[in-house]
Amino acid sequence: MSSVAPVDLPIEGGPDAYREAAEDTRPAARAKRRLTSPVATIAALVIAVLWTIPTFGLFISSFRPAELIQTTGWWTVFQNPGFTLDNYRDVLFSPSQSSPQLGAYFVNSLAIAIPATIFPIVFASMAAYAFAWMKFRLSNWLFIFIFALQIVPIQMALVPLLQTFAIWLRPGQEWLHDVIPVIPVQNYLPLWIAHTIFALPLTIFLLHNFISEIPGEVIEAARVDGASHSQIFLRVIVPLATPAIASVAIFQFLWVWNDLLVALIFSGGTQDVAPLTQRLAEMVGSRGQDWQRLTAGAFVSLVVPLIVFFGLQRYFVRGLLAGSTKG
């Protein structure tokens, strides 16, 4: 009956529970121990290695001198030793015109991704609450319609949206540039709006799954105490759904960071707005054989997502699994 609610999962003990189970002699516990078979372990190891090697190879290569990258495989790094930080220096800080100058694009990626994560999450959680806990006619139909919008490919919206922005947003951007000259005419606003719109269907759907799992009694109790919807939303739903909201936010952040298409259409492609992905794609197109630059450049673009991912992973997994909404 329950849809995907990865959130209402009481975790059955942690590693300690596992150790206890190992000493437990009841039949069920013994059987549980047998679950982890050597074949499964080996298969899992093979997948883990296969999944890691391509990235690892690129990582090693990014620290090798250019001529070694071009002539020997990265796995021969012990036969052909060489370690250098020049590739990173070149792609990040070198002011020469032929260099990628990724510093500015790095800032752009952050400046696009942070607001483009916050905006849709806030609007989507409000809408998700309305669909989950407010009774109104046609609510099901509207929800299903929004769910179905997930699959309207953004390709369908690009051309008209570009025209809309040119008519309605451009004058505002020009005015802002006149008032504050350091802000270029071509600013981040179109990208923020586009990303927010395109994220809404999926984020509403996911957050609705989480928010509708919150026990009705909690909300009823608040209602009996005379709380209005806005109070319930702010004081009950948001705190209870924080782990879920955080995990959806992490996904959204990564999606925006990953994006190339929206950037290509709405950023104008200059250092003012374009994100790292767009710059990297350009580098592949124009200098597809400069492996020393491509490897280092790729890693510059991976640093932030990896920090987000590993830094928030515990929180993220806990939010996903700890049964946060069902105590």
Added chain:
Amino acid sequence: MTTGDLIGKILQVVIGLVVFAAIVGLLIFLMGRRVGKKRSWWQLLWFLLPAVLLLAVGLVWPAIRTTGLAFQDNAGNFSWDNFVWMFTQPSAIRTLVNTVVWVLLVPTFSTALGLAYAVWIDKSRGEKYYKALVFMPMAISFVGAGIIWRFVYEYRSAGRDQIGLLNAFVVAFGGEPVQWMQTDPINTVLLIVVMIWIQTGFAMVVLSAAIKGIPTEQIEAAMLDGTNPWQRFSNVTVPGIRGALVVVLTTISIATLKVFDIVRTMTGGNFNTSVVANEMYVQAFRASEVGRGSALAVILFLLVIPIVIYNVNILRKQREIR
């Protein structure tokens, strides 16, 4: 980038966030304006308005307009030409076929691998690290993934040291190095591998969470009944995570249909590797064939309708139970 540029960028983000906070504050203020009978209606309006308005202006209306553009020639008259082009031009037909292949292969393999992996590492020591390794590609930009794999597929002519891992293997086993990215149809398969590599982690994380949500009693009861691990998997685990499976398959299918960055980065859509999403971009924004681009976008939409109908039915059942 000068310091002035940097200040301008930070300023934009700060202004953006402040304005947004003001909008949300205004919404909450407006909600509290009404008391009495109409209050809940009034609040509902403000809860839904931002999302509904944005979707109407930014997705629904543009989609309708694009559909209109698809049925117009360059002079603005009604015509079927764009669709005729799509189903008669060999290159366009190839694009459609490639897209179908992508959508058949990526969700299937990613979900199967993700599920198998989640089951195998379930309750094992170091599960966290196993998960992190496979989930990591999800954090990588498609463009970054494209570069990583272009490096794996890199070609050096026979007799020279191979720097691409795949050709190094081929040569080590006595074969001739292959120009993977230029060889049709293997190149499309190798691009699909990249997408599977990215999406498996997502499937694994969601399904692993769902597996842990299955009550232990069920598993234990099945064990006491003397079932083997495969029976437990197919009769207890799979039914227990059906909802999660549907979501994973749907999400990955949709992501695959929109796949653009990988093709763009690795082959640029050349050598018969183009997919609908890439061709749409090329036609609408590079070749200035807005009609053809729109027609491709419409086709993309038609391709996913079956997925949606299936999901909407499941959703309707769920909403009725409540």
